[in-house]
Amino acid sequence: MSSKILIIGISGVTCGGKTTLAYKLNKMFPTSKLISQDDYFLDVDDPRHTWITELNHINFDILSSLDMEKMENDIRKFTKNKKVPNICNGSNSTFKNITDINELKHSLSEKLKTNWEILIVEGFSIFNCKALEKIFHLKYYFTLSKEECFQRRSQRSYEPPDCPGYFEKCVWPEHTKQLEEVQTEVEGVVYLDGRSNRVLDEVLVDMARIVGEDEV
Template identity: 50%
Template sequence: MPDNKVLVLAICGATCSGKTSTANELNKLLPNSKVFNQDDYFFDVNDSRHVWIPELNHINFDVVGSLDMDRMTNDIKEHTASQLSRIHVPEDISACDQVVCLPNKKYENLYKIKASGCHIVIVEGFCILNYKPLADLCDLKYYLTLNYEECFKRRMKRVYEPPDCPGYFEKCAWPEHLKQASEVKQTVQNVKYFNEDTVNIVDKILSDIVDII
């Protein structure tokens, strides 16, 4: 268990891979938790720091430079620091033996996490592990991948603001994902990967939290 009794999870990966759904489900299950969504940190569309794609006449929103990553990292650091004086870990959590009465492993893990008093910070986004200052804050790291066909199918069902222009997925979203995934594999250690065939992702993450606390 980290000394500060705050655990930071990174949920990173491809567009439409289930990052937000996974983060929100964990947040719902864990009352003592907070989610930071990377989408809340995009620069305004008129910001000069955006990368413009001339052939598409469109902003490339799928690069690290499209986001205020310094602000996001600082917000997470400030939130983590604010929790340190609030965390109360029971002196005796042997009551966890009571989990035998709970219906399955998920609820056993939830009980143990709650009993630990640990505050869980959940950070989700497509490139959070590609920004070293933020990746270094994370105790558990997850990367959700998809094959091209499944990713394209899911992306076509989503509506963005501003909306994707024709060719955006093929020329920006997918190539940038491949670059980012390759970079994470080469530079970030201790990342656990899930794909479209992985089942019970939330249960696996809960088990990992219990292991570390």
């Protein structure tokens, strides 16, 4: 019998916490598969890149800076022959009375050990890719204020590094466009505050709901 698969999409603003959440879930469920959009950036000398002339810098904050076809194929390979869970809107989850998050973590881990696989996909624009938009059972999008985002990004190192003006010219404008598109066109997205330390708990509760509903 084919195993069931639960696909979790984690997207949002740069430095918002999406990679941290993805790694925590991947560590918590060792048999899960993590696919990161950052692993699909084109080589810097790839002619498909869009250059910002006035900055003499590649725009890495758009879909065309990535090999999305390869990413889509990798996701399809992992999900092939897997059973999609029966997700309903009812409230019959077997986890509905659990209030202690540690109890929930243990119970969820036990439920997922048999006939379940988890795919975690994270990246800044995964919901903006039409080929991927509808594959996710759970969709999360991290948000931050412009000021908080700039402060966090300025403390990180990138290769190639951000050039002066890159945040204002590319990072933030592209993010706001992507966010508006997701808000307008993508259903079922849960928006998470990138400053919150409770996001993992929220995701675990949602995962438990789906696993529980699929068994009733």
